Amino acid sequence: MRRFMRVDAGPASEIPEGEAKCATLGQRPVALFSIGGKVYCLDNRCTHVGGPLCEGTLDDFVVECPWHGSRFDVRSGQVVGPPARTPVRSYPAVIEGGRVWVDLP
Numbered sequence: 001m002r003r004f005m006r007v008d009a010g011p012a013s014e015i016p017e018g019e020a021k022c023a024t025l026g027q028r029p030v031a032l033f034s035i036g037g038k039v040y041c042l043d044n045r046c047t048h049v050g051g052p053l054c055e056g057t058l059d060d061f062v063v064e065c066p067w068h069g070s071r072f073d074v075r076s077g078q079v080v081g082p083p084a085r086t087p088v089r090s091y092p093a094v095i096e097g098g099r100v101w102v103d104l105p
């Protein structure tokens with residue numbers, strides 16, 4: 001059975017709608033995105049050569065890596081634009097009690 005640890009990622013109000021926030025949960029750098037009242041969480045390391053996705057630009061549900069422009073769907077981590085070819089890891093995130101909670105493995 002897989003076990004997850006639910007981690008407090010801070011107040012939801014700290015992530016402006018349509019924007020990203022950089023965070024470290026446990027030892028793990030992540031990128032949090034707020035879209036349409038929901039929050040999405042990806043590993044902060046682009047699968048191309050490690051660009052910081054939390055500093056990327058967000059267009060609808062797609063984040064563009066600031067280094068070479070790879071694009072990922074923040075809902076799944078799937079690649080939607082090159083040069084990256086490997087999906088970035090995504091983690092389930094919810095807002096409860098005004099705070100963001102992320103399930104980490």
Ligand code: FES
Nearest residue numbers: 046048051065068
């Ligand atoms: S490191 Fe992200 S596109 Fe190159």
